[in-house]
């Protein structure tokens with residue numbers, strides 16, 4: 005996974021979302037169509053063109069108080085409409101670690 | 110132990126309150142993230158994939174039981190019940206909430222712990238041999254000098270806004286446990302022909318994208334001159350850093366581009382201007398710091414107590430003792446390494462419960478003192494030999510007596526893609542799989558000393574370049590791949606490993622490592638020839654053949 009922190013030009017090749025971490029506790033969040041944030045990928049606004057991606061990102065970045073490190077992340081839209089993370093990094097952000105935590109939650 | 114004075118304590122509390130105010134202003138929107146980022150980095154706070162990460166310094170790897178309990182408390186109260194010991198004598202918490210960080214810092218400040226010098230482009234935590242002060246045949250306790258440097262550089266403007274981060278490590282033993290050759294500055298304490306104590310100074314070591322082994326810039330700098338000499342190095346580095354963008358990088362690049370002779374000459378010129386300044390340490394200043402390190406009142410104890418003789422009949426105890434217990438400067442005592450590398454576990458993690466147990470055991474058996482080493486293990490530095498069997502039993506109960514210290518399953522690994530926002534690939538599950546493959550400790554014992562190091566990206570936090578076997582996560586078409594090197598080492602004969610061939614996918618890494626180990630067992634000229642020596646003798650070719658013949 006090349007880190008999206010190195011994202012320079014905005015050009016998307018498939019369905020994407022805007023994601024960040026919530027400022028006060030760092031929790032992974034997704035920009036929603038209602039111009040807010042949700043910690044569930046299922047609630048994320050999906051963009052399909054680079055222009056829309058740019059606009060959604062701009063809106064997210066403008067919320068500097070609520071979110072930190074906004075960027076565009078790929079997703080996969082399943083046949084049943086479910087939104088799935090587009091790569092392993094996003095999978096880990098959305099579903100959690102691929103290992104057991106030393107202390108079970 | 111080191112006793113902080115009132116000034117240190119006041120400073121810590123002031124800093125916590127300052128940060129509390131900054132966090133408040135960040136959360137209210139008064140500070141933007143851009144403005145806040147540098148402030149949080151000065152307090153050890155990074156952003157990771159799932160949460161903020163909080164890095165806390167353990168200066169020269171020395172902790173009191175009280176401090177370890179405070180770390181356990183923070184793990185439990187503000188995090189998810191565990192912490193991760195790193196390769197630079199720090200501990201990281203992975204799930205801290207920004208809003209609660211000031212409270213966590215305040216709790217740690219109560220026991221003299223802080224997060225200064227753990228992140229940002231400044232002087233980082235000056236690290237040291239984790240056996241400092243107890244290793245036999247050590248020239249002098251290197252922590253005295255770590256502390257002098259720490260005091261001098263903490264919050265000092267010259268060291269707080271450097272072109273990049275800057276790392277110093279100090280050792281005072283022939284065997285280098287502090288990895289000084291892969292630090293920006295490495296200091297080796299020794300005595301010159303006149304019996305005076307001073308430092309061999311190395312510069313320009315470092316890993317990351319462009320790895321270098323540090324080179325000796327001056328064979329002997331008297332102890333009293335060490336601050337002015339280090340400052341001279343920093344000035345030369347800072348000057349180039351400002352003049353020309355190319356050098357706005359780590360000192361290793363500068364040393365490489367200028368050459369060690371020219372760099373050394375410039376440092377020497379700078380030093381002539383500084384050497385008789387206020388930076389010269391007088392004996393009283395050195396003595397003052399020395400006097401604040403206290404050592405236990407060791408008893409006169411037998412070299413081979415009955416308890417130990419008896420326990421020697423238990424093969425499980427013996428196996429643990431042989432690789433976890435090390436000679437101590439005081440007769441009848443030992444240094445005991447506690448493996449944080451259980452089979453199937455993430456390297457370097459300790460649960461709050463384990464930390465509390467270790468703190469209790471330190472009180473009972475090690476004069477209340479714990480050490481943290483760069484191999485991501487802990488140590489109890491002053492254990493009476495008669496107590497070893499009882500200590501072993503107590504450690505075993507909480508999973509801290511894995512008899513694999515320095516063996517193939519004693520793996521150094523960075524957090525990798527499970528936690529880290531910069532990662533290409535995962536590190537921890539690779540380490541876990543390897544510990545399962547080499548779960549038989551008797552077999553591992555026959556393989557002998559073998560260090561595996563894993564990093565999830567080129568930043569090299571897991572020191573993969575200097576692993577006897579190094580594993581580096583890279584990305585290939587969106588998939589996790591790993592480059593494998595062999596022949597690296599981090600000790601006094603430090604060397605960078607050599608790539609054995611094309612990178613391999615996630616699922617094959619453990620197989621490849623097993624192939625390498627099998628090749629070694631077939632190739633070594635005797636059971637005494639360590640892996641690293643076989644690689645040195647034969648080069649990588651036979652290993653490459655073995656690994657890629659069937660791939």
Ligand code: HEM
Pocket residue numbers: 155157162193194195196197201273274291314315316317318359522523524528529530531568569570571572
């Ligand atoms: C999880 C959060 C972490 C992040 C974001 C992070 C980031 C980085 C970065 C960006 C560098 C390269 C900087 C440079 O070359 O100037 C670096 C170097 C380093 N990190 Fe980390 N790191 C993390 C965790 C760790 C951990 C857990 C360890 C120890 C196990 C560690 C030990 C090191 C060391 C020793 C280096 C220096 C390597 C060298 O000599 O260049 N880091 N880290």
Ligand code: SF4
Pocket residue numbers: 523524525526529530531532533564565566567568569570571
């Ligand atoms: S080596 Fe890379 S992946 Fe591992 S912790 Fe460092 S920055 Fe993260």
